[in-house]
Amino acid sequence: MDSDIRRMAIKDAKVLMVGAGGIGCELLKTLALSGFQDIHIIDMDTIEVSNLNRQFLFRKSHMGLSKAKVARDAVLKFRPHINITSYHANVKDAEFNVEFFKQFNVVLNGLDNLDARRHVNRLCLASNVPLVESGTTGFLGQVTVHIKGKTECYECQTKPTPKTYPVCTITSTPSKFVHCIVWAKELLFAKLFGDKNQANDLNVHSKDGDSTNHKEDVFERSSEENFDEYCCRIYDHVFGYNIEVALTNEETWRRRKKPTPIFIRDVLPKIKTKKNGILFENGSVSALPSVGLKNPQEIWSIAENTNVFLEALKLFFEQRKKEIGNLTFDKDDQLAVEFVTAAANIRASSFGIPLHSLFEAKGIAGNIVHAVATTNAIIAGLIVIEAIKVLQDVNNNYRMTYCVEHPIRKMLLMPVEPFEPNKSCYVCSETPLLLEINTRSTKLKDFVEKIVKNKLGMTSPLIMIGSTLIYEVGDDLEEDIAANYTRNLEKVLFELPAPVTHGTILNVEDLLQELSCNINIKHREEFDEEKEPDGMVLSGWTSQVDKDRTTSSSTEPQIKDNNVIISKSEEVFRNKRKLSEISKSDEAATGKEIDLNDDDDDDLVLLDEDPGHSNKMRKLR
Template sequence: MALNGALGKQNVNTLNKCKILMVGAGGIGCELLKNLVLTGFTDIQLIDLDTIDVSNLNRQFLFRKEHVGKSKAQVAKESALKFNPNASIVAHHDSIFNSEFGVDFFKSFTVVLNALDNRAARNHVNRMCLAADIPLVESGTAGYLGQVNPIKKGLTECYECQPKPSAQKSFPGCTIRNTPSEPIHCVVWAKHLFNQLFGEEDPDEDVSPDTEDPELTADAGKSALDSEAKKDAIGGIERKSTRAWAVETGYNAEKLFNKLFRDDIKYLLSMETLWKERRPPQALDFHDLPGKDLQSASTRSTDVWTVQECGDHFTRCLTALKEDLAKRGEDGMLVWDKDDHHAMDFVTSVANIRAHIFGIPLKSGFEIKSMAGNIIPAIATTNAIIAGAIVLETLKILFGKIDKCKQVYLNRVPNDRKRLLVPCALDPPNPKCYVCSSKPECVARFNTSKITVKTLQDKILKGHLNMIAPDVEIDDGKGTILISSEEGETEDNEDKYLSDFGVVNNTRLKCDDFLQNYSLVVTVAHVEKLDGELEFEIVGDLSQCHPEEDGDSSAASGAPAAGKAADDEDDLIVMEDLELEDKEMEQSQGESVESRKRPAEDVESPAKSKRKAVAAAGDSEDLIEIS
């Protein structure tokens, strides 16, 4: 191969001898695997748990229509071997969390390359590479934005050295129930309605008008019950759960429609305080919907349905989902899935009907799927560019030039030096990191009389501190075991409070995760009550380390940002001179990088220092989650 000739005989031998572990075979992964075999890498192992979906085919070019439903890892292997039949590729259709892929497994590789789309897996691979002392090249894309981050224990920041933005964007319940003002508010309400009717009923997701809205007077709810709306309602406006209404009516489309979009709206209208400075909503009737006399012409996902079409889809989907629910048995429930035709159409129709009522622009099925399905549209070219940058940084590591490695950020528009790809010097490890520091420690604040052992395990250690199978011992000289990763050993402890075991203020908990070869000391700080009704708080968590990096509100729309917003550009400028010195690079970028930093609050990305643009770090399909 010409590229091998350009690399030189010694470097080609290095490629032939190295072993590559690649995690993920999605948008970035397909491009990366193709690049690896064409570059001359011959010993590759690939892990991916997913199967191929139709929606993958527009950008994951190793897959074809006939591959739908098959293992991504296996099909990617078969397709990549056509580029280089001499390569040895082992495909694992499995989870990276499987205990089979422990520290010894990671130690058998020269370098690990991440092409993942979720934070939990990234955290895990990061810890495994630290434990095995193996270089990791982290990467991610989101729309037109992307990044590549080489990571080496003791030399660079690890993936968890910097705080991550919240994985979810939430909205006040009173806004969702009473005063929506944006399409996303209606989409969230529609998803809540789906769960109330067909899924796991959650009181926090009740879609009925909220009489505890802080804007309302104390008597607002009572006066509403005596309003004109009660006279017009089918059966009167009696405050009961949405599920109860559905069951009583037998999921009758007309009665449910009028309850949700006529009676509840009139109930809201009676709360006059809400509408003093807002446009009041307009109630709808099932038999008198706008667009009734228009001929139906909406056939594509990019079309916007009329309100009448939304009503028709509501009726059709309600019937289909009711039948599906009945098949699940008495205690069965449905789980909303953006790829389920009826579930998606139900949310689209309901969200648009509610939007019309509140004077909010209606959206196409494609747009609502992007919001409801937590999707950032994927750009195939972005994946290709980032995959190429991964290989370049990997080659530096393999050829002993890790000091020449850069964090590479792909922006939407060129910087002052007319570059889309911006290299930045690698940052040293964060001494306060509770993952890669020499003595990982943190402080957990909570009421020891209200936190159970199960909460400690599931919400604090696994949920917040990203452990997989923790063992916890009280550092009291007695060696009291609170949690054991061995099944059945400490199940009796789960419902007991930590105070029952003598856990008090300043108690130290020794937490070990043998799968990750990771140990952490958690010091308990007992407090009677936390602000904001928090159940617990991690003090010394990395989000406390850089409070000034809140950025501005320009990313509030949910769109991730790595660079200054601008019109989409298709002309890409190839990165040159990666060996720019820090000083020269800062001079070349001036304020252009700092000024375009925005918090990628809905994206899997580490928050970087002010001199760097914050880039996305996820294979863009399933990044933004909306609670």
């Protein structure tokens, strides 16, 4: 019978799972129960407390241990006679090359970020192994099947860009709470506790972009200043003085509501010196107890925010001195979250923006993806069903399935036929790309960073012009060759050993991903700083415009949060928080941008870097 045929296909299969998080735990369990005998699982993460509400193979006692390893051990308890091989490693590591991938019959993704998804997609294409891809956020999820030559690859469609905000919105004219969060974590937090050498636009620009006094040492504590004095001075500087300076730029405020400078004397007429913060259970420091706050759902008053700000600042200097200079914001760092919440709220108050609770601020600052166990369980079940079809080689029966919150034509699980490969996809077809660039002023370094790494998503690229190798990444390069490449990076394109000029064809290849593409160079002198901030434009890859792409009666499908792509149905989006913000960020994307991309621990990334090439393409579907 059917179930016997199924059993045979499953028994002989060797599968690779990438990701042992929310989807991964469910998937590993379902694979084992379904009779899979040989499962390999890769995950670089370790277990954290916020995983435990859905990653059911993990316990509190496992915190800090490898997800892949603990998941393996947990599943072997109820299915001891199967083989599970775990790797506590990054799937992008060189050991997971095409040869490695070739040993599997199917690859199953339960990943949380676009970068890794793209990488696995390429390895699956290069090794000709079918890929079942998945993602969830809240009650939404999807499963897709990617088989070389038969269905579209993961990168045949453009993916959403990261939420980015123009620098001036962040530094001078915030209008939403998220702008204040970005300011607090990317600028203020980075300035105070991060790498001092990083360029940082913290000071509000006054007329003609003239920074306030250029008095960089305002953030340095002088020897005769005690911590309390220092913290108050920083407060007055960033929330008071900087706003006052900004107000002098009348042009800015002609059509905007003017912000109110906030000085400590207005908020806390009588400052008391407080006790030290207390140590949390897991050793992290918190400023909350000493200022008498505990409920993370509560919105603090401006005075409370001020107290938290001062206390947190002081605690950083007193108790985490060693880390200062190397810190970046981390959503699991309690004190950092408190500091950012308080700073964002004080700034919000200045600009007449509603304040938010620590819980909400943490979600925004950490780009935390909503996640529940049930959606992951459903998606994992669907992955296994598709994987079995792949193994049975049931032609034309693959489905991509959307899991929705509100029924669409009575359905909560909505299967759709997979799409054909996009003929102009540079990843799965051999279509050349076109790059407009100023070959007389652009350095190879910029090309490598902005195009090869950021746009094409390559990790170990090799660049050839004709038969001349001009750049390569690798650990085993000889010293003089490596030095030569380093020199090349600093050269302008047309000065390279094989000059790049109008009409040159560059070949860029990633040896690990076994992806190669040709780029036709078109020389162009001028670029619009606002619209083309990279100073170069890559094109030639258009997403399929497919009439029957939509699955519901409505017309304009959209790419949402992360990897969850769902045709637009009002019902689907009614409850979808933040969607409007995401699409609006497109419009706002002018000038320099601050990248808000930040991986979450789980399930889905938020927004990804732009794998596509021009803004207009993004709209397409």
